[in-house]
Amino acid sequence: MPDTYFYRYDDYDRTLVGERVEQFRDQVRRRLAGELTEEQFKPLRLHNGLYLQLHAYMLRIAIPYGTLSSRQLRKLADISRKYDRGYGHFTTRQNLQLNWIRLEDAPDALAALAEVDMHALQTSGNCIRNVTADHFAGAAADEIEDPRIWAEIVRQWSTLHPEFTYLPRKFKIAITGSPNDRAAVRVHDIGLRLWRNDEGEVGFEVIVGGGLGRTPMIGKTLRAFLPRNELLAYLEATLRVYNRYGRRDNLYKARIKILVHEVGVERMRADVEAEYAETRDGLLGLSSETIEAIAQQFAPPDLPSRPTVVGAVEALKLEDRDFALWLKSNVAPHRAAGYAIVTASLKPAGAPPGDASAVQMEGVADIADTYSQSELRVSHEQNLTLPHVAIEDLPAVYAALGRLGFAEANVGKITDIIACPGLDYCALANARSIPVAQRLSSHFANLARQHDIGDLKIKISGCINACGHHHVGHIGILGVDKNGVELYQISLGGDVDFGRTALGTIIGPAVTADKVVEAVDAVVATYLDVRNDGERFVDTYRRIGAQPFKERLYETV
Amino acid sequence: MKLFSETGLPATYVALPFADWRTRSDWPAVALANTDPVEELAAHVDRLRLVVLHFPKFSDGRAYSQARLLRGRMGYRGELRATGGVLQDQVAFMLRCGFDSFESDQKGFGEALARARTVFSVVYQPAEDGRAPVSLLRHERRNAALT
Numbered sequence: 001m002p003d004t005y006f007y008r009y010d011d012y013d014r015t016l017v018g019e020r021v022e023q024f025r026d027q028v029r030r031r032l033a034g035e036l037t038e039e040q041f042k043p044l045r046l047h048n049g050l051y052l053q054l055h056a057y058m059l060r061i062a063i064p065y066g067t068l069s070s071r072q073l074r075k076l077a078d079i080s081r082k083y084d085r086g087y088g089h090f091t092t093r094q095n096l097q098l099n100w101i102r103l104e105d106a107p108d109a110l111a112a113l114a115e116v117d118m119h120a121l122q123t124s125g126n127c128i129r130n131v132t133a134d135h136f137a138g139a140a141a142d143e144i145e146d147p148r149i150w151a152e153i154v155r156q157w158s159t160l161h162p163e164f165t166y167l168p169r170k171f172k173i174a175i176t177g178s179p180n181d182r183a184a185v186r187v188h189d190i191g192l193r194l195w196r197n198d199e200g201e202v203g204f205e206v207i208v209g210g211g212l213g214r215t216p217m218i219g220k221t222l223r224a225f226l227p228r229n230e231l232l233a234y235l236e237a238t239l240r241v242y243n244r245y246g247r248r249d250n251l252y253k254a255r256i257k258i259l260v261h262e263v264g265v266e267r268m269r270a271d272v273e274a275e276y277a278e279t280r281d282g283l284l285g286l287s288s289e290t291i292e293a294i295a296q297q298f299a300p301p302d303l304p305s306r307p308t309v310v311g312a313v314e315a316l317k318l319e320d321r322d323f324a325l326w327l328k329s330n331v332a333p334h335r336a337a338g339y340a341i342v343t344a345s346l347k348p349a350g351a352p353p354g355d356a357s358a359v360q361m362e363g364v365a366d367i368a369d370t371y372s373q374s375e376l377r378v379s380h381e382q383n384l385t386l387p388h389v390a391i392e393d394l395p396a397v398y399a400a401l402g403r404l405g406f407a408e409a410n411v412g413k414i415t416d417i418i419a420c421p422g423l424d425y426c427a428l429a430n431a432r433s434i435p436v437a438q439r440l441s442s443h444f445a446n447l448a449r450q451h452d453i454g455d456l457k458i459k460i461s462g463c464i465n466a467c468g469h470h471h472v473g474h475i476g477i478l479g480v481d482k483n484g485v486e487l488y489q490i491s492l493g494g495d496v497d498f499g500r501t502a503l504g505t506i507i508g509p510a511v512t513a514d515k516v517v518e519a520v521d522a523v524v525a526t527y528l529d530v531r532n533d534g535e536r537f538v539d540t541y542r543r544i545g546a547q548p549f550k551e552r553l554y555e556t557v
Numbered sequence: 558m559k560l561f562s563e564t565g566l567p568a569t570y571v572a573l574p575f576a577d578w579r580t581r582s583d584w585p586a587v588a589l590a591n592t593d594p595v596e597e598l599a600a601h602v603d604r605l606r607l608v609v610l611h612f613p614k615f616s617d618g619r620a621y622s623q624a625r626l627l628r629g630r631m632g633y634r635g636e637l638r639a640t641g642g643v644l645q646d647q648v649a650f651m652l653r654c655g656f657d658s659f660e661s662d663q664k665g666f667g668e669a670l671a672r673a674r675t676v677f678s679v680v681y682q683p684a685e686d687g688r689a690p691v692s693l694l695r696h697e698r699r700n701a702a703l704t
Contacts, residue, residue, distance in 0.1 A: 040646070
């Protein structure tokens, strides 16, 4: 039996990561010795995940396609204890950030990561970043194909790519293998969506030029159907066009979305296809054997049949209202009968979203060992997922997560807030995000009320770079600085679901920090008054528009 | 500015700026800005002995693509020189993209260049240095295991 059900490094992968650590060790030594200027050193450290924040260096560790083993999670806990302050922050890009790393320690921390076949490569800098994928991959009932196979193929191709390490700007790729997009593929530089055409063949829809940041844009279809084996050649053609023609005169206009916007998607498509016509027959074509060799490593665990209806679960549902709510919000259907996908909420009431202490990481790792094939996922919503839990085990998993503070029945609800690190950590931020999230999650802590409000996503960014994805929040909150005062702009109607992706609209003047809770309360109260039966918040907003929300909000604050 | 070459003596031709070279394209040496259309050299690669590509800043990576197009697509075999922001921490990437001579005044550049092909003993992508990417090595290994 394999020890994991996802990609396992071979000696080639290990050699490369090990050599990279030693290269960086030498670069750090030269920086500390004054042989490298900060300007020269900056891209080198960024390409190794080391980012300078407000108070200290931050190490952003890649968790490719959000999948990790319990052993790896334990190591992350270890590293956070040894080189940081005993906690970490899971991000919207399936990374883990450690906020208090010393430059001198960074090579050792990276060496420790390499011991469990992990790295921090290309988690920052103007290169192809850590590739993200659906966090339910390999378990979801609605999946056409496991997107992680392709994310791993892209990971390898993009790692230390000699042509694309000094791009105009960062480049983010996300992949989904399900019709229900859980990877936000329309808001990435390139989004890849696996789908089956009328002939029964599976291929990619290639979406280009999406993104949030200060110029939010929904990605456009570059190629409606790309045969899978042509993926790398097509990506290489696209990246080459971007590397050559993407703007470099203005940092804020350097993402591929601006190029696509300025030349138009038709011209972009023509340029990419022309480049691709020259590249497609080269060495980047993927043989079915190569694909199969990687696909095999993602073969799902052989899950023994377990009962689908369990008396103890039904009994506890009646007895414990919170457990019943948890089943509704934090447990999703699994493709194997008798199993479920469990999301551990890293958003307990009043806590910073996405944070986990070393003790909590180890606790979740233990739960994964006992109940979920030793496997975990990090979701772009900053939660941890246990992908293969038997329905019979749900009461035990609920209790164990509860002991860690991770059993809040709020996944997809109003307190499952995405927030960037904000002014508490980030040098770019204009305003704090985490305290706003904490106040909101305390205010709306009542679970029955949250479930009554239903699916409602709040996303908070502390500046227009939009790391908290506020543009696609059903309620988006953006921190701005006005003459030294932190104010918050509220937008409504954003959505990241596939086919419904939309950017929110700013509802009116920004409010002060102490009014954010009241403002959100007014928006929620408006919704509760006017919603139709079973209508989600964002659908009500679409039906009636901004005006009723706006009136109530500005009467209140 | 010191000139480092991997291929013995560097070419001594004066490289004409692209605009001038266009008017006399029989000249064997040309220097391109990273916005110049490298494709226009395609008909002349057999005659060219030196192509100079420029990095206005080390962090401006356009010339990497120009280099790969020259080597991979157009089959240029003469000297390919990098100028401008040429630093030891980027030289391994430059070698992979097909550069074989470098203008740099960075201390220790020569020593770094000598080591640059071995800093990484494995590569994941096909590029212009003829190195077999990992996918190919794995393929060979699987075949060897089968026989």
